[in-house]
Amino acid sequence: MTTAARTEYEVVIGLETHVQLKTESKMFCPCSSAYFDTDPNTHACPVCMGMPGMLPVINRKAVEYTILAGLAMGCTIPEYSKFDRKNYPYPDLMKGYQISQFDQPLCLGGGLEIEADGETRYVHLERIHLEEDTARSLHRNDGIGEGYTLLDVNRAGVPLMEIVTTPDMRSAAQAVAYMRKLRQVIRSIGVGDADMEKGGFRCDANVSLRPWGSETLGAKVEVKNMNSFRSVQRAIETEIVRQTAILNAGGTIVQETRGFVDATGETQSQRSKEGAHDYRYFPEPDLPPLKISTAEVDALRARLPELPDARSARFESQYGLTTATAKLLNETHEEADAFEATTRLTAEGATGDAVLARARAAANWIIGDLARLRRAEVGAERAWDEIPVTPAHIAELVKITEDGTITGTTAKQVLDVAFETGQMPSAIVAERGLAQVKDSAEIDRVAAAVIEANPKPVADYQGGKATAIQFLVGQVMRELKGRADATGAAEALRKQLDA
DSSP: OOOOOOOSSEEEEEEEEEEEOOOSBOSSSSSBSOOTTSOTTOSOOTTTTTOTTOOOOOOHHHHHHHHHHHHHTTOBOOSEEOOEEEOOOOTTOTTSSEEEOSSSOSEESOEEEEEETTEEEEEEEEEEEEEEOOOEEEEEEOSSSOEEEEEEGGGTTOEEEEEEEOSOBOSHHHHHHHHHHHHHHHHHHTSOOOOTTTTSEEEEEEEEEEOTTOOSOOOOEEEEEEOSHHHHHHHHHHHHHHHHHHHHTTOOOOOEEEEEETTTTEEEEEEEOSSOOOOOOEEOTTSOOEEOOHHHHHHHHHHOOOOHHHHHHHHHHHHOOOHHHHHHHTTSHHHHHHHHHHHHHHTTTOOTHHHHHHHHHHHHHHHTHHHHHHHHTTSSOOOGGGSSOOHHHHHHHHHHHHTTSSOHHHHHHHHHHHHHHOOOHHHHHHHHTOOOOOOHHHHHHHHHHHHHHOHHHHHHHHTTOGGGHHHHHHHHHHHTTTOSOHHHHHHHHHHHHOO
16 A cells, blocks of 8 residues: 655644535525526525624525535534524624524534545544535725725625534545545535535635644644635645744744635645634524424434435446546436436447446446536536437447447537537438448558558568558548448458568
């Protein structure tokens, strides 16, 4: 077993991740939570604006989603929970405080198993609690040095689930692996989109160093402003280097909050945290405590789908997929569902090894060329319900490639057209004349023309350079626009060259 390269000091990392929940309305009011890409301050009401006298009402769906997430990660669900006021003076807190949870969160314990640095590690969770998101601050400058800040209240009050780990990670790679695994679980159970680029999946990292063998934690630095997995990796690695240099110079690490600047790859001090924040938590007087019965927890547990790790293992054993392929298919519940819907169609009329071969082919199309097409226009994969290609398209493509109706090269072209038009593969092949050329006389004719037009590679092949034929095969395929089988083209060429 290999592990991460040994650093001068032991790295200790804990993560606090905020996940926006995919509810229709906000946490404590009926305003729509679908605020992304909308006009500023159009999803607001007196409750989420923090107007005097307005009373919050708990979003039951948000509570259920948080418990579902906790159950998916092995948490204990306490019988009692409550909301608290968290007081701190930020302009994006519309009420002047945040409704959060302090000493009685919805979920306790649990964890996730990750793979990174050549080892498997279990990252323990401390808690999962539910709170409301803040407004968005938009910082502006008037051009003469005077800065000001605008507030967009659309995000204020959106349900936010905070997942806090214990300091179990020992490298930036492990932190990223945990984030990826967490996103996979969140998406698979359908409680959130976990989209970092849209701010729906935000992470703060607590990073500290200590001498190897020490059990005492060093002063921790909280790193913020990481909006991609790449920035999480870079920010933590940068902070490790910064703290190492300070300790080697005989200095002391200051407990503080630092922001990662993506453009420079550095972290910058934002505020000191020498002492623990006094948020003056107290129970939210306008909301009743929650009593969560065993029956309610059992009902929610019954709603959990097959979780990614279990489903990945089943895909390996049932369909003969590689571990990497099975994990990619389980990045989202929708993708795994689409794969299984496709395999039900490809299995029709097949027996034995053919069933497995078709399933593997379907998997390769889904995680390969189809994933490429889904990412092509928007930079992030379009959802399955937003694209014209369905499991029926993939299944038909697998079958007509397998039976030789089209070549593998042509199949890629057919998928491209299907993605644009929604046409079924067979219809595209018929309409565009893309069926494989099986006429041996036609292939022989093209092979002869290619041999005549390319004397240098012909001489190389006949001189003993066997690999030279690959160029000639490519020329035959080009002339036939990919509609010939490469093996058949090679045979036609050898027949004439070896005569």
